[in-house]
Amino acid sequence: MRRAILRSIGLLVLAAMGASPASAGYYVPPTLRPEKRLVLLCTVSEALTAKDCGPQQDMPRPDDGGLKDFLALEAQDPDYLAGATPGARVLVMVRRSLSAPIDGANPGRAPLPTSPAIGPIMEPDWAIMPPARAFDGYVPDRLMRMGASGSVTARCTVGARGDLLGCWIAAENPSDMGLGWSTLMLSTFVKMKPIAKDGSPTAGRTYVLQANFNALAEPVIALSSGH
Numbered sequence: 403m404r405r406a407i408l409r410s411i412g413l414l415v416l417a418a419m420g421a422s423p424a425s426a427g428y429y430v431p432p433t434l435r436p437e438k439r440l441v442l443l444c445t446v447s448e449a450l451t452a453k454d455c456g457p458q459q460d461m462p463r464p465d466d467g468g469l470k471d472f473l474a475l476e477a478q479d480p481d482y483l484a485g486a487t488p489g490a491r492v493l494v495m496v497r498r499s500l501s502a503p504i505d506g507a508n509p510g511r512a513p514l515p516t517s518p519a520i521g522p523i524m525e526p527d528w529a530i531m532p533p534a535r536a537f538d539g540y541v542p543d544r545l546m547r548m549g550a551s552g553s554v555t556a557r558c559t560v561g562a563r564g565d566l567l568g569c570w571i572a573a574e575n576p577s578d579m580g581l582g583w584s585t586l587m588l589s590t591f592v593k594m595k596p597i598a599k600d601g602s603p604t605a606g607r608t609y610v611l612q613a614n615f616n617a618l619a620e621p622v623i624a625l626s627s628g629h
Contacts, residue, residue, distance in 0.1 A: 436500040440472055441586050444494045444570075446487060451480040452494050452568075458583065472498065481568040484608045485557045493571040495556075495586035522608040523598050524627055529564055530593040534621030540587055541615065541622045542580040551616040552576050554585040555628050558611060560604045564594040566611065585613040588625065 444452035455476050457469060476496050486492060545552065558569035569589040571582040589611055594604050610628030 437590075438472060438498045438500065439587070439590055440469075440496050441583050442473075442476070442494050442496050443491060444476075444483075446483055446490045446492060447480070448488045450483050450486055450488065452476060452483055452496070452570075453480060455494070455496070458493060472496070482559060483557075483568055483570050484559045485572070486570055493574075493582045493586065495569040495589055497565075497567065497590060520602065520607065522610055523560065523594070523602075523604055525599040526604065526609065526627065527595040527597065527599050528592060529595045530591070531625075532591055534624060536591075537588055537621070537623045537625075540584040541617070542584060544579050545581070545615055546617045546622075549617045550576075550579070551614075551618070552579060552581045553615065554581045554613045556582075556585050556589060556611040556613070558589060558609050560594055560607050560609050562605045564596065564604065566590070566592060566594075566609060569611065572610075581613070581615055584615075584623075585611065588613065588623070592625070 441458055442452075442455040443458050444455040447453045455473055475498055481494060481496060483492065483494065544550075552575055553573075554571060554575075555573040556569045557572050558566040561567045566589045569586055571586065574582040574585075594609075596604055598604050612626045612628035614624045614626070616622060616624075
């Protein structure tokens with residue numbers, strides 16, 4: 403009975419975030435704020451913001467009405483895509499809070515830079531970093547069936563509260579197994595402390611998230627800092 407109640411609560415949380423029912427076995431951190439999360443294909447504008455976004459084919463998404471509203475929000479207040487190339491078409495994680503904004507007055511999007519960057523964060527001090535086994539539900543089925551491996555590089559901006567915002571896929575190999583989608587979903591489950599291990603502040607800076615997938619290793623997914 404208790405397990406059934408917990409499963410029902412989990413389904414409600416996932417529905418609020420725009421996840422598909424098929425993801426009911428996926429890990430959801432207990433501290434995650436109520437929000438909608440959606441992976442979209444977007445064009446990078448000259449100002450390095452997301453524009454002309456649309457759904458990625460064959461990936462989980464909310465109903466058509468929810469998708470339309472979501473795209474309208476992103477068009478009105480686009481995410482900043484740190485380090486992206488203008489004109490490129492990239493895979494982006496878009497997050498929108500359903501309660502208090504994720505980032506203070508920010509409605510859950512990656513903020514535009516307000517001061518010169520002091521360089522990417524190389525050694526974050528994680529406030530939230532789930533155990534590797536918690537990510538098992540995000541290993542693409544095809545990767546497991548083939549016993550294959552792969553890697554993904556995502557670039558993100560760190561919000562004032564340590565959330566990774568405006569994450570986009572800079573490299574994905576192989577590119578046809580859904581590894582980029584999985585990595586962007588995982589980016590929403592981690593959170594940095596305001597000060598990195600080297601003593602520097604993290605808010606507003608770039609972080610390169612590296613995800614390595616290996617269906618024959620343990621853990622299957624390993625997250626680390628890229629370059």
